[in-house]
Structures are given as structure tokens and as C-alpha cells.
Amino acid sequence: MPDASQPRDEFSVIARYFQQLDKGPDVVLGNGDDAAVLRLAPGEELVVSADSMLEGVHFPPKSPPIELAYRAVAAATSDLAAMGARPVAMTLALSLPSAEDPWLEGIRSGLSEAVADFSLPLVGGDLTRGPLTLSVQVLGAVPAGRAIRRDGANPGDIVYVSGSLGDSAAGLAVIEGRLRCEDKVTQTLRARFWRPSPELELGVSLRDKATAAIDVSDGLLADLGHIAQASKVGMFVDTARIPVSATLSSIVPAEQALAWALRGGEDYRLCFTLPETVNAPDGCIPIGCVESGSGVRCDSAGGSDGYRHF
Amino acid sequence: MPDASQPRDEFSVIARYFQQLDKGPDVVLGNGDDAAVLRLAPGEELVVSADSMLEGVHFPPKSPPIELAYRAVAAATSDLAAMGARPVAMTLALSLPSAEDPWLEGIRSGLSEAVADFSLPLVGGDLTRGPLTLSVQVLGAVPAGRAIRRDGANPGDIVYVSGSLGDSAAGLAVIEGRLRCEDKVTQTLRARFWRPSPELELGVSLRDKATAAIDVSDGLLADLGHIAQASKVGMFVDTARIPVSATLSSIVPAEQALAWALRGGEDYRLCFTLPETVNAPDGCIPIGCVESGSGVRCDSAGGSDGYRHF
Numbered sequence: 001m002p003d004a005s006q007p008r009d010e011f012s013v014i015a016r017y018f019q020q021l022d023k024g025p026d027v028v029l030g031n032g033d034d035a036a037v038l039r040l041a042p043g044e045e046l047v048v049s050a051d052s053m054l055e056g057v058h059f060p061p062k063s064p065p066i067e068l069a070y071r072a073v074a075a076a077t078s079d080l081a082a083m084g085a086r087p088v089a090m091t092l093a094l095s096l097p098s099a100e101d102p103w104l105e106g107i108r109s110g111l112s113e114a115v116a117d118f119s120l121p122l123v124g125g126d127l128t129r130g131p132l133t134l135s136v137q138v139l140g141a142v143p144a145g146r147a148i149r150r151d152g153a154n155p156g157d158i159v160y161v162s163g164s165l166g167d168s169a170a171g172l173a174v175i176e177g178r179l180r181c182e183d184k185v186t187q188t189l190r191a192r193f194w195r196p197s198p199e200l201e202l203g204v205s206l207r208d209k210a211t212a213a214i215d216v217s218d219g220l221l222a223d224l225g226h227i228a229q230a231s232k233v234g235m236f237v238d239t240a241r242i243p244v245s246a247t248l249s250s251i252v253p254a255e256q257a258l259a260w261a262l263r264g265g266e267d268y269r270l271c272f273t274l275p276e277t278v279n280a281p282d283g284c285i286p287i288g289c290v291e292s293g294s295g296v297r298c299d300s301a302g303g304s305d306g307y308r309h310f
Numbered sequence: 311m312p313d314a315s316q317p318r319d320e321f322s323v324i325a326r327y328f329q330q331l332d333k334g335p336d337v338v339l340g341n342g343d344d345a346a347v348l349r350l351a352p353g354e355e356l357v358v359s360a361d362s363m364l365e366g367v368h369f370p371p372k373s374p375p376i377e378l379a380y381r382a383v384a385a386a387t388s389d390l391a392a393m394g395a396r397p398v399a400m401t402l403a404l405s406l407p408s409a410e411d412p413w414l415e416g417i418r419s420g421l422s423e424a425v426a427d428f429s430l431p432l433v434g435g436d437l438t439r440g441p442l443t444l445s446v447q448v449l450g451a452v453p454a455g456r457a458i459r460r461d462g463a464n465p466g467d468i469v470y471v472s473g474s475l476g477d478s479a480a481g482l483a484v485i486e487g488r489l490r491c492e493d494k495v496t497q498t499l500r501a502r503f504w505r506p507s508p509e510l511e512l513g514v515s516l517r518d519k520a521t522a523a524i525d526v527s528d529g530l531l532a533d534l535g536h537i538a539q540a541s542k543v544g545m546f547v548d549t550a551r552i553p554v555s556a557t558l559s560s561i562v563p564a565e566q567a568l569a570w571a572l573r574g575g576e577d578y579r580l581c582f583t584l585p586e587t588v589n590a591p592d593g594c595i596p597i598g599c600v601e602s603g604s605g606v607r608c609d610s611a612g613g614s615d616g617y618r619h620f
Contacts, residue, residue: 028355029459032540034392034524035359035450037457045338046356048433049345050401050447054440082344091360093403093445123358130364135403135445137360140345147347149339214344230342 013099014127017108018092024121026088026141036123038089040141046088047140047147049079055132060176065103067194068134069110074196075217076136077118078268081203082215084148085140087118092125093135118198146207148272153212153231157273157290160280162199164245165220166257167192169264181251188247196268205281206272213272219265224296227273234293237262241287262298323409324437327418328402334431336398336451346433348399350451356398357450357457359389365442370486375413377504378444379420384506385527386446387428388578391513392525394458395450397428402435403445428508456517458582463522463541467583467600470590472509474555475530476567477502479574491561498557506578515591516582523582529575534598534606537583544603547572551597572608 014031022030029037040046053072055061073090080087092111096103115122120138171193173179174186181189198215206213212231214223220242224235244257252260273290274280291297324341332340339347350356363382365371383400390397404417425432430448481503483489484496491499508525516523522541524533530552534545554567562570583600584590601607 029457033460034389035357035395035448035457037393037452038356038358039454040350040356042352046348046350046449047345048348048399048401048447048449050403050435050445052403052405052436052438052445054405054438057438057440079344083347085345089358091358091447093360093362093447095362095364095443125360126362128362128364128367130367130443131441133405133440133443135360135362137358137401137403137447138345139356139358139449142347144349147339147345150343 013104017104018111018122021111021115021122024089024119027121027123030121030123036089038123038139040088043144044141045144045147047080047083047085047142048137049076050135050137051076051079052133052135065106066110069107070114071194071196072134072136073111073114073118073120074198075266075268076138077120077200078196078198078215078217080138080140081198081200082148082213082270083140083142084146084203084207084213085142086204087120087200088139088141089121089123090139091137092122094125095128095130095133097129097132118200142207148203148206148210148213150212150214150227150230153227153233153273153290154275155233155290155292157211157275158286159224159235159237159271159273159288159290160284160286161216161220161243162202162270162284164243164248165216165267165269166248166260166264167245168196168266169260170248170252179252185247185251193266196266198268199270202270202281209278210272210274213270216267216269216271217265219263220271221262221296221298222265223271228294228296232294234291235288235296236291237288237296237298239299241285243285323414327414328421328432331421331425331432334399334429337431337433340431340433346399348433348449350398353454354451355454355457357390357393357395357452358447359386360445360447361386361389362443362445375416376420379417380424381504381506382444382446383421383424383428383430384508385576385578386448387430387510388506388508388525388527390448390450391508391510392458392523392580393450393452394456394513394517394523395452396514397430397510398449398451399431399433400449401447402432404435405438405440405443407439407442428510452517458513458516458520458523460522460524460537460540463537463543463583463600464585465543465600465602467521467585468596469534469545469547469581469583469598469600470594470596471526471530471553472512472580472594474553474558475526475577475579476558476570476574477555478506478576479570480558480562489562495557495561503576506576508578509580512580512591516580519588520582520584523580526577526579526581527575529573530581531572531606531608532575533581538604538606542604544601545598545606546601547598547606547608549609551595553595
């Protein structure tokens with residue numbers, strides 16, 4: 001069956017499109033062998049995460065390949081940011097229904113931009129004929145013992161997010177035709193969905209400061225719930241402090257904007273907790289505090305229930 | 311769209327089935343955070359490879375989940391063996407059309423056996439609703455500079471394989487109903503397809519000895535072609551020396567057995583080159599030699615062409 005699995009000729013496609021994205025300071029041996037070989041610095045630990053995107057599940061059918069590729073890598077890279085890791089390399093398992101050149105060229109362009117933007121060479125993976133799926137595995141490194149985990153938040157800590165929330169959910173609504181607005185706004189929101197910016201530098205700067213961190217992927221309240229559960233604490237969110245972009249505020253009612261900000265997810269901001277005595281990095285916004293107990297509590301504007309457990 | 315992507319509740323499924331497979335001496339932080347954290351020994355380099363299996367492409371529809379899971383991990387692990395790497399950990403991107411308990415229990419059992427057999431804890435990944443796909447990323451380690459690559463074979467080296475070839479292709483023929491034989495033989499051949507044994511110990515023992523190595527996945531001739539291309543040499547294969555199991559010899563004509571051994575692939579034996587002066591490990595069989603030139607050359611029994619380029 002191996003032949004049936006290879007769109008056109010797997011080797012020629014890989015060589016043509018993906019072979020040259022494997023250069024980086026940590027790459028000892030890139031593509032083309034049974035495995036890649038990577039170098040960490042002395043005293044570093046390896047940080048690893050995997051994230052898949054499927055057509056029709058994580059992105060609409062007939063999406064532009066350049067955007068898919070970029071977003072898949074950005075979303076996976078965001079997990080490195082949330083751990084305070086520096087990027088080292090990635091692998092990609094790519095399943096695709098056809099191997100048409102313009103489409104593959106789009107994937108290559110998106111990967112190429114992501115490789116450059118996140119300093120994350122593509123050192124391996126495989127290519128199979130099948131339903132459109134991108135499975136990205138990211139590898140990073142942290143000085144031993146300094147990864148930022150989810151389980152260190154303490155009552156009294158302040159909860160921060162690194163930027164506005166909800167634009168990604170609005171962008172998806174635009175892409176799916178559920179939200180219509182003028183061209184310039186449309187472009188901005190689409191870009192917020194397709195082009196997340198994993199906050200790698202911020203993550204590194206939070207090492208030894210943040211007691212817990214996570215990236216906002218499932219939705220702010222759900223992600224805070226993950227920290228609460230891991231840290232065995234409760235969370236209070238002051239919804240009046242939730243940052244929403246001027247773009248989003250200008251096109252939907254405040255209630256819809258807040259709903260997307262709290263529950264939309266996939267903004268790939270960092271959400272983290274700092275002891276009250278530690279100053280937050282510039283641009284980060286305090287949105288609540290850690291308390292004893294469990295679950296995530298909002299003021300009444302947070303939803304008709306006003307109180308949710310996760 | 312995140313909700314639609316989660317069969318039942320992604321978190322509860324992961325917690326129930328896969329969370330407990332993450333223990334190992336190199337695991338600093340296992341499942342349940344944004345990423346896992348792993349420890350290499352001082353002076354080691356990281357070895358990484360990814361390998362996907364799709365239903366209908368790499369295995370027939372309605373295959374037993376325990377076997378799929380085991381085989382997907384074994385096939386990926388074989389790439390670590392081919393590099394001379396020790397196993398460290400793996401991640402799994404699992405896409406599945408439903409989340410029925412008996413089926414998930416099968417996947418868990420297969421993973422659990424593979425984790426134990428290959429000392430490869432499962433430290434992360436994700437779970438998505440979609441066409442049945444298992445994307446395994448394996449992580450291993452080698453002392454710096456000692457990974458066995460494909461590009462070091464020299465004219466005059468002897469070519470070895472680590473065991474019999476062709477059983478996996480015969481096993482697939484049995485599974486697909488193209489080959490019928492008595493029950494005991496059927497069981498043996500099915501197991502050769504579903505339960506490859508990545509040769510991790512052999513790979514480690516070949517460090518600093520083998521000039522090149524690869525695992526037999528695409529088919530012996532194709533895989534030798536990869537070494538030839540990377541090393542810029544030619545290969546001669548003496549087909550009379552190709553090892554075929556007694557089981558396989560007993561059920562098909564010699565010509566069919568040889569065809570499967572040369573071109574069937576997925577046996578996951580190691581194929582490697584040693585300088586003439588170096589003794590091969592016990593059980594390894596010399597099948598040919600490296601020569602100057604390019605491509606892979608067989609004696610006339612190797613196929614109607616007798617000479618093939620890859």
C-alpha cells in the first residue's frame with residue numbers, strides 16, 4: 001500500500017516544496033534522513049507539543065492554503081510561548097487530497113513565512129494522500145526547571161492577559177459569512193483569525209515571574225479553568241477589564257464582543273498569573289485575581305449564569 | 311468551531327484513556343499542560359521523526375484498533391532505531407470518527423503495549439473528530455555527533471539486513487484476503503504486519519560502526535536507493551542472499567517471496583553498511599556491497615529489468 005499513500009511522488013514533492021525550510025542554529029541534521037538531529041544548549045530541557053488542524057473542523061473548506069499553513073504553525077507555536085520556551089524546530093504531518101502545484105505552493109509559502117516569523121525550522125514530517133490535515137509538532141527549549149506550568153497559581157495572584165480578545169472569533173464569523181462589515185474591518189478580522197502571533201518573547205520574559213501561564217486557545221474562561229484545576233485554586237474575572245479591540249467594539253454590541261472575548265478562543269494571547277508584588281510586562285492587562293476555592297467566577301456581566309465551573 | 315472538534319469531551323477522553331501513559335525517566339512534565347517537558351542527558355542530541363497512518367491508505371478499514379495503535383508507534387520508533395537513538399518519548403495526534411469506548415479501549419491497549427515495549431512514554435498530542443488518522447512523533451537521543459546517517463556509505467562497504475524480509479507484505483496480503491493459508495501461518499504473518507519490532511538495541515550497537523543505516527519501510531531496493539543517493543554511491547544486491555522466512559517460503563513460490571522481500575516494505579528491519587573490516591552483529595545477513603556509481607543493481611533474479619534506478 002505505500003504507493004497509494006504518496007501523492008504524485010512523496011519524495012519529489014517534499015524535495016521541491018519543503019526540503020529547504022530546515023535551516024537553523026539548532027539543526028544538526030535536517031530533512032532527508034530517517035530522522036532529524038537537533039542540538040539543545042547545555043542545561044536546557046526539551047519542550048514538546050502537538051496540534052492538529054482538520055478541514056471542516058478547525059477551518060472552513062476551501063480555505064487559502066497559505067493561511068492554513070501559517071495558522072497551524074502559529075497555533076502550535078503558541079504552546080511554546082505559554083511554557084516560556086524558545087523555539088527550536090517543528091515537524092509536520094501533512095495529509096492532502098491532491099498535490100496540485102498552486103495549492104502546494106500556497107502551503108509552502110505559509111510554512112515559509114511561519115518558519116521565518118517564529119524561528120522554527122521545519123526538520124521533518126511526512127506527506128500522505130488523505131483528508132486535508134495539518135499536524136504540527138513543535139519543539140522548544142527552556143533552561144532546566146524554568147518552564148512555566150499551569151499548576152503554580154496562588155490565591156492573591158493577579159490574572160493578566162497579553163492583549164485584546166475576541167477578534168479571532170469575529171474573524172471566523174466574517175470568514176463564514178455570519179458577520180458582514182466594511183472591507184477594511186473584514187481584512188483586519190480575517191487576519192486576526194488566520195495570523196495569530198504566538199507571544200514567544202513575552203513567554204520567555206515571564207520565566208521565574210509568572211506562577212502559571214496558558215495560551216488562550218479554548219476560550220479565556222475555559223483556559224482559566226485549566227489553570228484553576230491544575231493549581232487547585234479559584235479564579236475571579238472582572239469582565240469590565242477584559243480588553244476588546246476598537247475594531248471589534250465598532251462592529252458588534254458590547255455583549256457580543258464580551259461573549260467572544262470570554263468564550264471564543266483561538267486568540268493565542270497569553271493568560272498568566274503574577275504575585276501581587278511583581279510588575280507585569282508592558283501592555284499586559286490585569287483582568288482578575290486568583291482566589292481560594294475552585295472554578296472560574298465572573299461578575300454578573302460574564303454570562304446569564306454569572307458563575308461557571310469548568 | 312472548537313466544540314465540534316472534540317469527540318465527546320476531549321479532556322475527559324484524554325484523561326480517561328491516555329493520561330497515564332506518560333511516565334518515564336526522561337519525563338520532567340507529562341500530559342496536562344500546554345506542552346510536555348523532557349530531559350536529555352548531558353552531551354546528547356535530540357533525534358526527531360514523524361510518521362502518519364491513515365485508514366484506507368496505510369491499513370485496511372475496520373482494522374482492530376489495538377493493532378493500529380501498536381503498529382503506528384512501532385513504525386515511527388523504527389526511525390529512531392535507524393539513527394542509533396535511544397527512545398525518549400512520543401506525542402500522538404489522533405483523529406477519529408467516533409469515541410466509542412471499546413474502540414478507544416483498543417487504541418489505549420495498543421499504545422500501552424507499545425509504550426512499554428519501546429520505553430517510549432506518550433507525553434502529549436491531541437484528539438480531534440475526523441477521518442481515522444494516527445500521527446506519531448517520536449523523540450530520541452544520541453550522544454552528540456553519533457547519530458547514524460544515510461550519507462556515509464563507501465564503495466567496498468558490505469550491505470547487511472537484520473533479518474528476514476517480505477513477511478509484512480505477505481501479512482497484508484493475508485489481511486486483505488489476497489493470500490489464504492492455514493490458521494497458524496495466517497497468525498504468524500498477520501503479526502508480522504501488525505507487530506513490527508523496531509530494532510532499537512541493534513541501532514544503538516551500530517553507532518560508530520555502521521557507515522549508513524536505514525529502516526526497511528519503503529521496500530529494500532527503494533530504501534537502499536535512499537542510502538545510495540545520500541551517500542553518492544551505487545549498491546549491488548545479491549538476491550540469493552536475501553533472507554526470507556521459512557513461513558513465507560512454505561506458502562508462496564520463491565519468485566513471489568523474493569518480490570515481497572525486495573519491494574514489499576514495512577518489515578522495519580534495519581539495513582546498514584559496514585566497512586569490510588568490521589564484524590556484523592550476530593544475526594545480521596550480508597546481502598551485497600557498496601560500489602562506486604549510483605543506483606541499485608541486482609543480479610538478474612531481482613526483477614525482469616535486473617537493474618533499477620531509484
